[in-house]
Amino acid sequence: MQIEHKKVVYIHYTVKNDAGELIDSSEGKDPLAYLHGYRNIVVGLEKALEGKTTGDKLETTVSPEEGYGEVQEEMVQQVPREQFQGIDNIEVGMHFEAQTEQGPHLVEVTAIDDQFVTVDGNHPLAGSTLNFSVEVIEVREATEEEIAHGHVHGVGGHEH
Known part of the structure; x- marks a missing residue:
């Protein structure tokens, strides 16, 4: 059976950045399960898997545009420190949920000074080229x- 829209696909994968550093892998774990055509994985990998079948192996490079997007400078903001009332110890690398017009959004603290906390709302892999090895x-x-739900249920998928 070929991978196409509305098929459930199980893959083992390793993904590295352009420096060859490991970002993620399913090695030693259950395969990743996803519903093809529903953007459950980055679009560039989904395109590369189209038409493949059980047992196929591939190497593919996914550009930022077809991965997690380019870094958007407007997603980096300086927030007055007083907006973090009740939080005694703010550190670089901490994550917070910001309320936006589109709903909650995860941001990471990237810098702190006496007056401002700089937060970045970009995905951590924004701007990165991703190199996948997939089976x-x-x-x-x-x-x-x-x-109907737009994702896989059961082992390797979503549990309700």
Whole structure:
């Protein structure tokens, strides 16, 4: 069975940055399960997997545009320190949930001074080229419920 829209796909993968540093891997874990065509994984990897079948292996490079996007400077903001009332110890690397017009958004503290806390709302991999090594473990039909929910259920997928 070929990977196409509305198929459940199980893959083992390793992803590295351009410096060859390991970002993530499924090695030693259950395969990653996703519903093809529903943007459950980055679009560049999904495109590379289209038409593949069980047992296929591939190496693919995903640009920032088809991965986690380019770094958006407007997502880096200086916030007055007094907006962090009740938090005694703010440190670089801490994550907070910011309330935006589009709903909650995760930001990371990147700098602190006496008056301001600089936060970055970009995805940590924004601007990164991703190098994937992938093996297709299984391809199956999606259930009606998985299609309705837009993700895989059960082992390797979402549990309700």
